[in-house]
Amino acid sequence: MSDSNPINNLSEIFRHFPGIGPRQARRFVYYLLSQDRFFLENLTKQIGELKKTIQQCNDCQRFFNNSYSASQSKCKICLDSSRDPSLLMVVERDIDLDAVEKSGSYRGYYFVLGGTIPILDKDPDEKIRAKLLSDLIKNKGASLEEVIVATSAHTEGDNTADYLQVFLRDMATQNGFRISLLGRGLSTGSELEYADPDTIKNALSNRH
Amino acid sequence: MSDSNPINNLSEIFRHFPGIGPRQARRFVYYLLSQDRFFLENLTKQIGELKKTIQQCNDCQRFFNNSYSASQSKCKICLDSSRDPSLLMVVERDIDLDAVEKSGSYRGYYFVLGGTIPILDKDPDEKIRAKLLSDLIKNKGASLEEVIVATSAHTEGDNTADYLQVFLRDMATQNGFRISLLGRGLSTGSELEYADPDTIKNALSNRH
Amino acid sequence: MSDSNPINNLSEIFRHFPGIGPRQARRFVYYLLSQDRFFLENLTKQIGELKKTIQQCNDCQRFFNNSYSASQSKCKICLDSSRDPSLLMVVERDIDLDAVEKSGSYRGYYFVLGGTIPILDKDPDEKIRAKLLSDLIKNKGASLEEVIVATSAHTEGDNTADYLQVFLRDMATQNGFRISLLGRGLSTGSELEYADPDTIKNALSNRH
Amino acid sequence: MSDSNPINNLSEIFRHFPGIGPRQARRFVYYLLSQDRFFLENLTKQIGELKKTIQQCNDCQRFFNNSYSASQSKCKICLDSSRDPSLLMVVERDIDLDAVEKSGSYRGYYFVLGGTIPILDKDPDEKIRAKLLSDLIKNKGASLEEVIVATSAHTEGDNTADYLQVFLRDMATQNGFRISLLGRGLSTGSELEYADPDTIKNALSNRH
Numbered sequence: 001m002s003d004s005n006p007i008n009n010l011s012e013i014f015r016h017f018p019g020i021g022p023r024q025a026r027r028f029v030y031y032l033l034s035q036d037r038f039f040l041e042n043l044t045k046q047i048g049e050l051k052k053t054i055q056q057c058n059d060c061q062r063f064f065n066n067s068y069s070a071s072q073s074k075c076k077i078c079l080d081s082s083r084d085p086s087l088l089m090v091v092e093r094d095i096d097l098d099a100v101e102k103s104g105s106y107r108g109y110y111f112v113l114g115g116t117i118p119i120l121d122k123d124p125d126e127k128i129r130a131k132l133l134s135d136l137i138k139n140k141g142a143s144l145e146e147v148i149v150a151t152s153a154h155t156e157g158d159n160t161a162d163y164l165q166v167f168l169r170d171m172a173t174q175n176g177f178r179i180s181l182l183g184r185g186l187s188t189g190s191e192l193e194y195a196d197p198d199t200i201k202n203a204l205s206n207r208h
Numbered sequence: 209m210s211d212s213n214p215i216n217n218l219s220e221i222f223r224h225f226p227g228i229g230p231r232q233a234r235r236f237v238y239y240l241l242s243q244d245r246f247f248l249e250n251l252t253k254q255i256g257e258l259k260k261t262i263q264q265c266n267d268c269q270r271f272f273n274n275s276y277s278a279s280q281s282k283c284k285i286c287l288d289s290s291r292d293p294s295l296l297m298v299v300e301r302d303i304d305l306d307a308v309e310k311s312g313s314y315r316g317y318y319f320v321l322g323g324t325i326p327i328l329d330k331d332p333d334e335k336i337r338a339k340l341l342s343d344l345i346k347n348k349g350a351s352l353e354e355v356i357v358a359t360s361a362h363t364e365g366d367n368t369a370d371y372l373q374v375f376l377r378d379m380a381t382q383n384g385f386r387i388s389l390l391g392r393g394l395s396t397g398s399e400l401e402y403a404d405p406d407t408i409k410n411a412l413s414n415r416h
Numbered sequence: 417m418s419d420s421n422p423i424n425n426l427s428e429i430f431r432h433f434p435g436i437g438p439r440q441a442r443r444f445v446y447y448l449l450s451q452d453r454f455f456l457e458n459l460t461k462q463i464g465e466l467k468k469t470i471q472q473c474n475d476c477q478r479f480f481n482n483s484y485s486a487s488q489s490k491c492k493i494c495l496d497s498s499r500d501p502s503l504l505m506v507v508e509r510d511i512d513l514d515a516v517e518k519s520g521s522y523r524g525y526y527f528v529l530g531g532t533i534p535i536l537d538k539d540p541d542e543k544i545r546a547k548l549l550s551d552l553i554k555n556k557g558a559s560l561e562e563v564i565v566a567t568s569a570h571t572e573g574d575n576t577a578d579y580l581q582v583f584l585r586d587m588a589t590q591n592g593f594r595i596s597l598l599g600r601g602l603s604t605g606s607e608l609e610y611a612d613p614d615t616i617k618n619a620l621s622n623r624h
Numbered sequence: 625m626s627d628s629n630p631i632n633n634l635s636e637i638f639r640h641f642p643g644i645g646p647r648q649a650r651r652f653v654y655y656l657l658s659q660d661r662f663f664l665e666n667l668t669k670q671i672g673e674l675k676k677t678i679q680q681c682n683d684c685q686r687f688f689n690n691s692y693s694a695s696q697s698k699c700k701i702c703l704d705s706s707r708d709p710s711l712l713m714v715v716e717r718d719i720d721l722d723a724v725e726k727s728g729s730y731r732g733y734y735f736v737l738g739g740t741i742p743i744l745d746k747d748p749d750e751k752i753r754a755k756l757l758s759d760l761i762k763n764k765g766a767s768l769e770e771v772i773v774a775t776s777a778h779t780e781g782d783n784t785a786d787y788l789q790v791f792l793r794d795m796a797t798q799n800g801f802r803i804s805l806l807g808r809g810l811s812t813g814s815e816l817e818y819a820d821p822d823t824i825k826n827a828l829s830n831r832h
Contacts, residue, residue, distance in 0.1 A: 005689040006673040013667050018651050027642050030718050032674060033687045040675060043637050044668040049630040050656055051664060063657045065629040094654050096400040103405035105412050148415055152401075153394040183414025185391030186361040187398060188406040192304040193360075197311035198396040204313050206391025206414055207356055213481040214465040221459050226443050235434050238510050240466060241479045248467060251429050252460040257422040258448060259456060271449045273421040302446050512816040519821035521828050564831055569810040599830025601807030602777040603814060604822040608720040609776075613727035614812040620729055622807025622830055623772055 084108045086145035116160045292316045294353035324368045500524045502561035532572045708732045710769035740780045
């Protein structure tokens, strides 16, 4: 696919961006061509900065900006001692963590799996950071009371949750924490008439 | 709006059908014109049958087909003694009841409110069948253990649920039943990343 | 599918209406059940009126309301002598005629084919009113100067236009009228960037 | 908006890309973070190449890849002597030129305006490359027979076409070329029923 034409080369790269097709990729390139040198230099500079200043947190594994301390190995959330040490929420990706933080309804700590486990996958440990999760849990010791498995409500998310429940079972017994799952039911704005049978079933069994 | 032209008159009637705009209403009329006499006669016959054979159940107030017994005043569900008499689910409309039945996850009885109560509404009792609900609950007596308020997860549904909880409070204390609400949280298929703050909050507080 | 339950029967009928699925069909029935007797009687009355007062115009074949004169066999447009007798526009359906009339850009006469001819169809004359069209053209005689074949811009519309051009060829030569097709090109609001190759080609060859 | 966090900075830049909202901008950043060093280096390299190897054609003003000859000032299309010198198509943007080339229905030369003129704009010459267009036309001399104004079929495109027709009028008379506009009418796939009045009017006046 690569040739000596940077319009084509760059279109090809943008096509790999999440949710971008060939036409929009090409529009991106023409957009860049219409920008001045300063804009392009800033763009390449910021991309260059990414790998320099952004690193993965040793605890939660999310990407964070380490410009505030060159020697720091943990993110701001993991360093925040005012958070509830009894709670650890396991999410699929960084962007899920962002969504939960934005909701303002959680004050515990996080762990980012970095992926999900497809059904019948032969190497589940390759898809998610299972070993790093167990290391973190060991470090947390007796203060940890609950691990919230906050995977998505679809087949692959459920499969990942099932795997984690088995994976963490012995550790939970030994270390004395419980494993919980996010509540399922009607999401905000939804009507009973249009709810799928599974959601109705969950909404009923989780009634309160 | 009414004139002597049945194409216009009928279009005008179809425009009032749920979800139908002026163009589709007119297409309906041309569709009927393209059908043979038998089709139209069957249509008017079935519409005529509606009010003759369909009646409202004395108990749950839903519309049901009474062709099986001219003197029957209750629907098949309300007559089904194999259902769980300890549960009464209160839904907004007949079509919500259909959705719950189709899900196969509920075996108690129903009550159809016939509507919802808008915010700041001055005559809430005019919008829903509150009096008929209290009559039914009285009739059920001691067997009733739980009233499930299964309204939609939007502002008007929540407002209706709030009203019902106040409306039924004394009766619940006297008759010894509890009032429950459907579980809120991630609906089937949804991802954390795209969940609204309210749904994340509910998914967290209803974790299990 | 038909049983003794008019809710199911009527849902089944509404499912055949253009663009209506099973769920919306059922909502229609519940909508009718929520209406009073007067509404339903008016609906069945207007449906009954359709076949009584609406008839097909002897000339253009469109459906029209004949309440203004019991003995009238032509529609208002075909009776309107202020229209341009040199033009005859051939459209697929009544609703296409409505759209052209609403646009206010045509003052000639019409003919409604009543359908289109699928590719490779073995009985094209069964699908459209070809015989009635040639009868009308014969009646129009020397006043007719142009037949505008105004079919849709898709494969089946094009196939119908091709058929009509062959079907009318000899008559056109003998009676001295020309056969024209609607202009193809950019439709209002469209951008070159998103135009398909065929539309660009047409826009170019029809440039002016 | 700019701070020391490259995740935020880069999200902010991606938000300016055509069609990209804040959430997708952030997903782009996380996507980049999940890529290896090679991918990011290739991306910044290709962006860097853009301004180095891509230049604007002296004739048509489109962006083109000049890696094939460092001293070349014209694009491949403008250098292609097998094209029809009697035709010049004026398009709004590079991506419109791409669409016409892809359609394979045009073999003349192009000119890219670089924009459109909004209604009531006070400085139309600032919005499009009017001066460069007149320079190119002068250079083409007597070989040029037709300038095709191929703007979009919306208000701003029409306004730009109106402006160009006035702007080029005298030159057209002197140099002996005609000014044409793209054909308007039904676009491929569209049905008469759903066509707007303007499109019906155009389809009728451009019938052939």
